[in-house]
Amino acid sequence: MMDDFYMITQKDLEDIKESISTQDLPTAVNTIKEFLEKPYHVELNVGVTGESGSGKSTFVNAFRGLGDEEDGSAQTGPVETTMEPEAYLHPKYKNVKVWDLPGIGTPNFKADEYLKLVEFERYDFFIIIGSDRFRECHTQLAKEIMKMEKTFYFVRSKIDSSIEAEKRKKSFDQKKTLDTIRKYCENGLRKIGIEDPIVFLISNFELGNYDLNLLQERMEQELPQHKRRVLMLALPNITLEINEKKKKALEENIGKVALLSALVATVPVPGLSVAVDLAIVTREIETYYTVFGLDNPSLQKLCERSGKTIEEFKSLMKSPLSGGINPASILSLAGAASLVVAENTVEYAVSLVPLLGSLVAGGMSYMTVSTMLKRALNDIAEDARNVLMASLQTEV
Numbered sequence: 068m069m070d071d072f073y074m075i076t077q078k079d080l081e082d083i084k085e086s087i088s089t090q091d092l093p094t095a096v097n098t099i100k101e102f103l104e105k106p107y108h109v110e111l112n113v114g115v116t117g118e119s120g121s122g123k124s125t126f127v128n129a130f131r132g133l134g135d136e137e138d139g140s141a142q143t144g145p146v147e148t149t150m151e152p153e154a155y156l157h158p159k160y161k162n163v164k165v166w167d168l169p170g171i172g173t174p175n176f177k178a179d180e181y182l183k184l185v186e187f188e189r190y191d192f193f194i195i196i197g198s199d200r201f202r203e204c205h206t207q208l209a210k211e212i213m214k215m216e217k218t219f220y221f222v223r224s225k226i227d228s229s230i231e232a233e234k235r236k237k238s239f240d241q242k243k244t245l246d247t248i249r250k251y252c253e254n255g256l257r258k259i260g261i262e263d264p265i266v267f268l269i270s271n272f273e274l275g276n277y278d279l280n281l282l283q284e285r286m287e288q289e290l291p292q293h294k295r296r297v298l299m300l301a302l303p304n305i306t307l308e309i310n311e312k313k314k315k316a317l318e319e320n321i322g323k324v325a326l327l328s329a330l331v332a333t334v335p336v337p338g339l340s341v342a343v344d345l346a347i348v349t350r351e352i353e354t355y356y357t358v359f360g361l362d363n364p365s366l367q368k369l370c371e372r373s374g375k376t377i378e379e380f381k382s383l384m385k386s387p388l389s390g391g392i393n394p395a396s397i398l399s400l401a402g403a404a405s406l407v408v409a410e411n412t413v414e415y416a417v418s419l420v421p422l423l424g425s426l427v428a429g430g431m432s433y434m435t436v437s438t439m440l441k442r443a444l445n446d447i448a449e450d451a452r453n454v455l456m457a458s459l460q461t462e463v
Contacts, residue, residue: 080330087331087339095339096346099327103347106320111163111297112189114152116208117196119170122224125271126196127167131157132303132368141167152185159357163301166190172204178211191294192218192286198225201252201266206259218289220267223252226277227270245277275305275459283309304360310455313358314448321444324351325437332432344436345397352392352443359451366454373458383453386446397439 083102087095113130117123124141133140141155150169157163168185171178193212195205201221212219226248233244249266256264265285267278283302287295299316302309324347331343356362360369361384366377381389388396 080326083327084330084333092339092342095331096343099331099343099347100350102327103324103350106293106296107160108162109293109297111294111301112154112166112191113164114166114168114185114187114190114193115196116168116171116185116193117224118172118198118202118204121170121196121198122271123170123196124167126194126222126224126269127155127165129271129274129303130165131155131163131301132305133158157301160297160301163297171208172202176204176207178204178207181208182211182215187212187215187217190217191290192220194220194222196222196224197252198223200255201259203259206256206261209261220282220285221252221256221264222267222269222282223248224269224271226268227273274303280306280308283312287312300358304358304365304451304455307452307455310359310448310451314444317355317358317444318441320351321437321440324348324440325433328436329430329433340432344432348397348436348439348443349392351440352388352397352447355444355447356392359447361447361451361454369454369458375457380454380457383457384450385453386443386450388443388447389450 079102083098086098090098115123115127115130124143125135127141128135128137128143131139135141135143139155139158141153152169153167154164155167157165166185169181171181193208195201195208197205201223205221209219209221226245229248230241230244233239245268249268252266253264256266267282267285269278269282270276283298286298290298296316296319299309299312302313304310304313328340328344328347332340357365360366363377366380369375369380370377387399390396
């Protein structure tokens with residue numbers, strides 16, 4: 068089962084231990100780091116389709132956390148600009164590809180031929196976008212996708228424009244307006260053959276509002292676990308709900324990292340355990356900053372959107388790591404550097420004792436690394452929450 072993708076098997080442990088037992092220190096550290104990198108190489112391919120002018124390309128950009136005029140963004144315009152499938156890589160995760168597919172809805176549109184043209188088999192799921200009502204071409208495509216045993220989601224885009232138009236009415240009520248739009252789209256889909264339609268209301272320019280969280284939850288439920296985690300880490304960091312789910316996804320990896328640390332502690336090579344622990348903890352913490360959008364490039368983009376400065380955002384970050392990720396700041400996570408050094412000395416000594424010694428050394432290393440990572444993750448997630456709250460207060 069691919070849902071076991073992140074499990075470490077006994078064979079994995081035996082192979083890693085055999086490898087690092089015969090390697091020099093730098094090579095052994097790299098072996099562990101390469102093993103931890105494997106889940107980040109899982110590919111996720113998202114196909115985005117819809118009629119010309121429905122906002123496909125803008126959605127492709129927003130899904131990757133980009134504006135329409137940023138480097139690497141998909142071309143947008145009032146007429147169809149996509150003539151063949153084009154993959155756009157996520158700016159942080161090159162294994163995540165969002166495909167801008169050619170527009171549908173031409174008079175001679177044939178869904179089966181369209182899916183062959185865009186090579187349907189490469190996509191993990193499709194997002195079908197409509198900017199007003201869903202038409203026959205949308206249901207033709209949905210039915211053909213179901214025949215081919217793929218997943219799709221209906222997204223009604225440009226909700227911000229619809230809301231602005233309705234605001235002119237004295238009786239305006241946003242919830243009622245959204246419910247009306249949703250029911251209109253669902254009823255339209257029923258009339259043209261979709262039995263139990265679900266429509267997600269999205270604004271490409273206010274992606275954190277409306278139904279993004281509902282769409283993300285549905286995609287999570289229906290993706291295999293190894294793809295689900297990739298999707299969660301790649302989503303733009305724009306709602307508190309996404310922040311919290313990213314934290315949970317990262318928490319699930321701490322046991323795996325700590326287990327590898329425990330394995331290394333049982334190998335009687337002087338200095339190996341502390342070197343590996345520092346390397347893998349550093350790597351995990353750097354990942355936390357990237358995932359939560361607290362790395363400098365992400366903060367710079369946030370500054371451009373919110374009008375705040377990097378200094379203002381960094382003043383909200385209280386983690387001891389916010390001043391820089393280095394051995395001193397990492398060791399502070401365990402309470403005192405001397406404690407960790409002493410612990411690693413004891414680990415080496417007890418690892419020389421057969422069986423029982425290895426268990427003790429491994430257990431000590433497991434507890435040290437898991438404690439450090441849990442504290443780091445809690446601190447960084449709280450910093451991310453504070454930064455996001457501050458940015459939402461200033462974004463237009």
